[in-house]
Amino acid sequence: MTLSIDNTKKIDVQTGLIHSVESCGTVDGPGIRFVIFTQGCPLRCLYCHNPDCRHFEDGKTVTVAELVNEIEKYKSYFEYSGGGVTVTGGEPLMQPDFVKAIFQECKKRNIHTVLDTSGYVNLNSAKPVLEYTDLVLLDIKSFDEKIYHKLTNVSLEPTLIFARYLAQINKPTWIRFVLVPNLTDPEHNVRGLAEFIAPFKNVEKVEVLPFHKMGEYKWETLGYDYQLKDTEAPSPELIKKVTNIFKSYGLTVQ
């Protein structure tokens, strides 16, 4: 959708760079959600379905006030469905002050806030955002460091540090794991991740997300090399196997 801008109700003048918004999302957190896709991401995930979110310079500038004015229109949907606002990306924590300001305004209005992040962030800049975050969707893309790097082009450690911090402050968290055949599916990788998160009391569930190629056309349009062309979606058997591994560590899986 296109943002219809109403500047009559100024909240503040803080601005950020976004790719787009979706007014009635249902896959990024509970209930019906207003989803904000921020612009800019330091990762280069091979399966990324938002490769057009990579570079800051391709984003559009919006103010927190503009977003909040738009968000308020959907408040009844949030109340009815147990939903709220999700900020995803890109990597939202590349713009921590902006995300914090959005969430602060949401909390003033009693709107539930979800942060979807790779955790590849500066923990100190993320901490103030977490104070206004009700739920974190933490994408741990792989537990095997080599696979993680091959998949994202960055190192795993910052994400693990972030995950440990979420546990320390007992922040409600859903772990997201994209299951990619012949990439993230080795048993030691899944078990390693399950073993790592199992002791964390703040982890409410694990979402096993089957790999899909819905973003492939964007890679082609942008002239990027999509390396997973020949990779198939995981079979129901593989999904079940991976789900059962997580469950065997006492984790709730969706």
Ligand code: SF4
């Ligand atoms: S973290 Fe998300 S937006 Fe960034 S490259 Fe990976 S999948 Fe794409």
